[in-house]
Amino acid sequence: MQCERCGERPATVHMTRIMNNKKEQIHLCAQCAREQGELNFEPFSVQSLLAGLLGSGFVYPAFEQKPKPESQPICQNCGTSFADFTHTGRLGCAQCYETFREALNPLLRRIHGSVYHTGKVPRCLGRQVHTRRGLAELQEQLQRFIEREEYEQAAVIRDKIRELKRELSGGDDSEHQKDFA
Amino acid sequence: MSIKRILLDIPRWMQGEAEESDIVLSSRVRLARNMVDLPFPHLMTAAQAETFLQRMAEAVQYVNQDDLISQHGPMVLYRVADITNLERQALVEKHLISPQLATGGQNRGLVISEDEVLSVMINEEDHLRIQCLFAGLQLEAAWQLASSLDDALENRLEFAFQEQEGYLTACPTNVGTGLRASVMMHIPALVMTKQAERILSALGKVGLVVRGIYGEGTQALGNVIQVSNQVTLGQVEGEIVANLTAAVKQIVAQEQLAREALMTNNRIQMADRIGRAFGILGNSHVISSEEAVRLLSDVRLGIDLGFITGLPASVFDQLLVQTRPGYLQVLAGQELDALERDVRRAQLLQSKLRSGDNMPS
Ligand SMILES: [Zn+2]
Ligand SMILES: [Zn+2]
Numbered sequence: 001m002q003c004e005r006c007g008e009r010p011a012t013v014h015m016t017r018i019m020n021n022k023k024e025q026i027h028l029c030a031q032c033a034r035e036q037g038e039l040n041f042e043p044f045s046v047q048s049l050l051a052g053l054l055g056s057g058f059v060y061p062a063f064e065q066k067p068k069p070e071s072q073p074i075c076q077n078c079g080t081s082f083a084d085f086t087h088t089g090r091l092g093c094a095q096c097y098e099t100f101r102e103a104l105n106p107l108l109r110r111i112h113g114s115v116y117h118t119g120k121v122p123r124c125l126g127r128q129v130h131t132r133r134g135l136a137e138l139q140e141q142l143q144r145f146i147e148r149e150e151y152e153q154a155a156v157i158r159d160k161i162r163e164l165k166r167e168l169s170g171g172d173d174s175e176h177q178k179d180f181a
Numbered sequence: 182m183s184i185k186r187i188l189l190d191i192p193r194w195m196q197g198e199a200e201e202s203d204i205v206l207s208s209r210v211r212l213a214r215n216m217v218d219l220p221f222p223h224l225m226t227a228a229q230a231e232t233f234l235q236r237m238a239e240a241v242q243y244v245n246q247d248d249l250i251s252q253h254g255p256m257v258l259y260r261v262a263d264i265t266n267l268e269r270q271a272l273v274e275k276h277l278i279s280p281q282l283a284t285g286g287q288n289r290g291l292v293i294s295e296d297e298v299l300s301v302m303i304n305e306e307d308h309l310r311i312q313c314l315f316a317g318l319q320l321e322a323a324w325q326l327a328s329s330l331d332d333a334l335e336n337r338l339e340f341a342f343q344e345q346e347g348y349l350t351a352c353p354t355n356v357g358t359g360l361r362a363s364v365m366m367h368i369p370a371l372v373m374t375k376q377a378e379r380i381l382s383a384l385g386k387v388g389l390v391v392r393g394i395y396g397e398g399t400q401a402l403g404n405v406i407q408v409s410n411q412v413t414l415g416q417v418e419g420e421i422v423a424n425l426t427a428a429v430k431q432i433v434a435q436e437q438l439a440r441e442a443l444m445t446n447n448r449i450q451m452a453d454r455i456g457r458a459f460g461i462l463g464n465s466h467v468i469s470s471e472e473a474v475r476l477l478s479d480v481r482l483g484i485d486l487g488f489i490t491g492l493p494a495s496v497f498d499q500l501l502v503q504t505r506p507g508y509l510q511v512l513a514g515q516e517l518d519a520l521e522r523d524v525r526r527a528q529l530l531q532s533k534l535r536s537g538d539n540m541p542s
Pocket of ligand 1: 003004005006007008009028031
């Protein structure tokens with residue numbers, strides 16, 4: 001067996017490390033084993049981070065109900081259960097995100113500090129999504145104007161909202177041609 | 182171009198001079214994308230994975246007609262199954278594929294452009310990992326180009342996307358933008374002056390991840406680190422890239438200050454250290470990859486500080502790859518045992534470094 005660290009010399013030192021309640025075998029050569037002692041940086045693994053988050057209770061803040069794996073639905077598309085996910089750290093298909101959304105949201109907030117994507121949108125969906133994002137923003141503005149009793153501005157915003165809503169319901173994307181086709 | 186030629190080739194991007202390239206070796210942007218109509222790779226059947234590979238082969242033909250993408254030379258799809266184990270190891274050493282693509286799963290593939298700037302891993306943890314790799318600090322350009330390839334592929338493939346979660350990925354740590362931006366940096370002066378840990382641990386607090394490149398994440402062998410973003414959801418891609426760029430510029434500034442301090446206070450010791458490293462690399466007959474990486478770091482610093490002339494700085498980046506075990510064996514065209522590798526490594530270093538002049542002052 002070759003050393004896992006340098007891949008150069010035969011592994012002569014075999015260690016068991018316990019990380020996030022998971023046992024891990026490490027096989028190193030003598031030189032690498034010595035140098036492991038002088039760690040400069042914490043080893044980082046996304047999988048172990050995730051396993052740690054899922055394994056411990058603190059993923060879910062006290063005011064939120066921690067979802068019980070057995071009470072979660074099973075993805076109708078790929079058969080993945082929430083328990084499968086907590087074991088592997090991986091979802092099975094695109095539909096899993098809808099199936100487990102409720103249970104995933106606290107986890108996403110923990111990892112990313114957010115549950116809403118604000119970045120790039122596939123071009124075929126682009127316009128609709130941008131319109132809806134704009135709509136959400138306008139609705140927040142409207143709320144603020146109403147709270148401050150600034151009804152004139154509120155009326156302007158309300159008109160804009162109406163316009164965007166009309167676009168969303170009746171608007172077609174036909175003029176949004178793909179550049180390549 | 183055969184995969185072996187790609188392996189042995191020194192890509193153009195590695196040979197030029199780019200912004201901040203004395204400290205930032207390379208910038209990489211990777212986008213995770215999945216198909217809407219297929220289970221994620223770990224649940225795909227062999228037949229589904231095979232069908233998807235074929236769909237990608239068609240998509241690649243199409244993408245090659247794109248004006249922007251074709252500037253990087255035609256992209257070619259390789260099946261990982263057709264690549265020997267040694268060549269896979271060398272591809273990992275060149276940072277063109279992940280260890281996961283090299284070892285796991287079925288019907289995996291690699292698409293790579295002629296100039297090696299653009300590549301796509303197929304059926305790794307996600308169906309697609311689109312990558313763009315540039316020299317120096319060029320994250321924004323790398324993001325723009327990766328995004329263009331994403332656009333071109335999107336004309337042929339329907340990606341899994343939800344308005345709320347964004348691009349959907351097998352692991353929720355990548356969901357949203359699916360974007361992982363990273364830079365490789367050479368920070369010898371920060372390590373020598375014992376500031377590296379303090380500065381790098383501060384990066385963790387702003388959502389960045391630091392790891393060593395050589396020595397499997399636990400140690401920054403050769404003083405080369407990789408800094409990348411951890412958060413992929415909730416921020417716009419440009420924001421992620423700009424934040425990382427700003428952090429990298431700060432590390433660059435700190436490294437430059439540390440280099441100036443070393444040159445002011447410890448000039449003779451620096452000249453000695455660099456001269457010794459240069460002497461060993463150019464005159465050894467048996468050398469391990471760890472020793473080589475460590476000394477190459479000193480030589481690169483020697484080039485940056487003007488102690489060594491007549492060698493381009495990029496020789497360091499190239500030798501970091503060329504002295505790795507997999508690369509040496511692909512170059513030799515055969516498997517080599519540890520001693521044979523150490524001998525060939527010494528020969529390679531001699532031939533590459535003898536042409537330079539060491540001018541300790
Ligand atoms: Zn070792
Ligand atoms: Zn599913």
